[in-house]
Amino acid sequence: MSIRIKAPKDFWSGMIFMAFGIGFVAVARDYPMGTALEMGAAYFPTVVGGLLAVMGLVLVGYSAVNAGERIGHIGLRVPLLVIGALVLFGYLIDWLGLIPAVVALVFVGSAGGHEFRFREVLIFALVVAALAVGIFYFALGLPLKLAPQL
Amino acid sequence: MSDIFQNLFLGFSVALTLTNILYCFIGCFLGTLIGVLPGLGPLATVALLLPVTFSLGPTPALIMLAGIYYGAQYGGSTTSILVNLPGESSSVVTCLDGYQMARQGRAGPALAIAAIGSFFAGTVGTLMIVLFGPVLAGVALEFGGAENFSLMVLGLVMAVVTAHGSILKAICMTLLGILFGLVGIDVNSGVERYTMDISQLYDGISIVSVAIGVFGISEIIANLELKEEREIFTDKVNGLMPTREDLRRSAGPILRGTAIGSVFGLLPGTHSIIASFASYTVEKKLSKDSDKFGTGMIEGVAGPEAANNAAAQTYFIPMLTLGIPTGAMMALLLGALMMQGITPGPQVMTKNPDLFWGLIVSMWLGNLMLVILNLPLIGIWIKLLTIPYRFLFPGIMMFCAVGSYAMNSSAVDVYMVGAFGLLGYILAKLDCEPAPLLLGFVLGAMMEENLRHALLVSRGDPSVLITQPISAAFLGVSALSMIALIIIPQLRKQRDLVLAEQGQD
Helix, strand or coil: CCCCCCCHHHHHHHHHHHHHHHHHHHHHCCCCCECCCCECCCHHHHHHHHHHHHHHHHHHHHHHHCCCCCCCCCCCHHHHHHHHHHHHHHHHHHHCCHHHHHHHHHHHHHCCCCCCCHHHHHHHHHHHHHHHHHHHHHHCCCCCCCCCCC | CHHHHHHHHHHHHHHCCHHHHHHHHHHHHHHHHHHHCCCCCHHHHHHHHHHHHHHHCHHHHHHHHHHHHHHHHHHHHHHHHHHCCCCCHHHHHHHHHHHHHHHCCCHHHHHHHHHHHHHHHHHHHHHHHHHHHHHHHHHHCCCCHHHHHHHHHHHHHHHHHCCCCCHHHHHHHHHHHHHHHCCEECCCCCCEECCCCCHHHCCCCCHHHHHHHHHHHHHHHHHHHCCCCCCCCCCCCCCCCCCHHHHHHHHHHHHHHHHHHHHHHHCCCCHHHHHHHHHHHHHHHHCCCHHHCCCCCCHHHHHHHHHHHHHHHHCHHHHHHHCCCCCHHHHHHHHHHHHCCCCCCCHHHHHCHHHHHHHHHHHHHHHHHHHHHHHHHHHHHHHHHCCCHHHHHHHHHHHHHHHHHHHHCCHHHHHHHHHHHHHHHHHHHCCCCCHHHHHHHHHHHHHHHHHHHHHHHCCCCCCHHHHCHHHHHHHHHHHHHHHHHHHCHHHHHHHHHHHCCCCCC
């Protein structure tokens, strides 16, 4: 017996919601439940997480009955590069400082765009890094490390 | 009555200080700038600039953020008139006739009428806050845990009802938002919840990370995947002044649009987009040449622009007086208030009167600035429109990354932005709108606190939520609107029609 997924968007979003709901409830088992009179740390997340899991299940069930649109193209390259650029930035800023981190961010991020011209991107990276230093370091006076201490 | 003048006087004395005028100006300017530029909506704009305002103190921060918000609204209408590509969703309607006017070489009058209509509506909207704000807050001061909890439920339900697309998905997004809002140390018991032993998460996930992630990053990815194609009428803007005939034809639509917008702005979830649609429909019905709408009728610009700006003002009322955000933008501003250490709710008006009244007066000032700033500067805005996205997005990325890092000097916040960006991107592909998630996120911990309080007072009896009359009324309205939406397909069709062209709030 196989159930055809008629609405993939509903099916997958339902699965995601169920996973989160179950996950939140499962982790909450480590926290004190308490009673309705004195709600413990687990009480509210368990109720809300349970509700989310049930709703997710309803969505999944719904997807087997009602037809829906197919999922549009989910790219891999652009999201990976954009989010990779952020992660790299987070890693570099504590290690090397603001300027190298911003330059790396712009380079990796720009690779996700349609066109990648090295010289153009280099200029952008330097301009944006100058902007970041100007706004966050000078104007807002945040204690940021700018570059590795030589 | 004398109270009102006293309050307004206080407001002016706060708003007219040099620093606050400056922040209002910076906010309006940045808001318009980014609103004009394609590819970054007002929500992402405010989220990106939230960290910048963090060090300013509550009043200037809120003044600047509010300025960014209505500046972006305003900039969006400029874009939609000139490019036929709404800079943000509430200007979708302005595209219909505004762009046609631009094609006929009448972009100038269209922009001028949009500015005049917006300013008039903004003034009336601000007056509405002055008149009704204190009344609402007075009522809300009497609320206990049960009432507050039920009011928040109502706010969330309304956000679900007016969300785009599937109700079920909107409910799930709200619940998921609430759960994310619970991460961190439980204020009541001191238990660390869902922190995965990451010390940076003890204070909870930062609203900046969530907002930049689900609005900013997923928008960037979506924009990069899109091919750019635009047709811009840059050389055809000559002569800003509308003719006497234009003004005469616009007066009625502006008045009606203001009235429509003021009411819609108050309703949770709906605000700008539906207000401008409603105004457009009304003008089309009333007009003798209704078949000419869509071909460049000035009424079709004046009414919706007034409506959307009036709604943008009254949109603030529930947030400022009740502490309940009725949309994602107010959820963000509420988050900004909380980050400044101010507990949102009706007591803000009495405990921080300078913040409250200063903000309101500066909103009016901001509207005035927009007119003064934008009509002469229109040439610059038009030039900006021609900048390709690949020039802009390195700067946007930088603000996302440095802004989120700078909040707590913590790379964890940047990683959270990435995580929420990915989640937002995937969920958007599955037709799950991010706005309810943000609302749930902001309200999550507050709901738990109020429910705990209500149950403590009632000795653990959950029926307190329906035996207290006010609380019961809120829940009743919530239930009714849910049921109505599910069982009345006609209403649902209408809703989908109205929201059809809406991207995200």
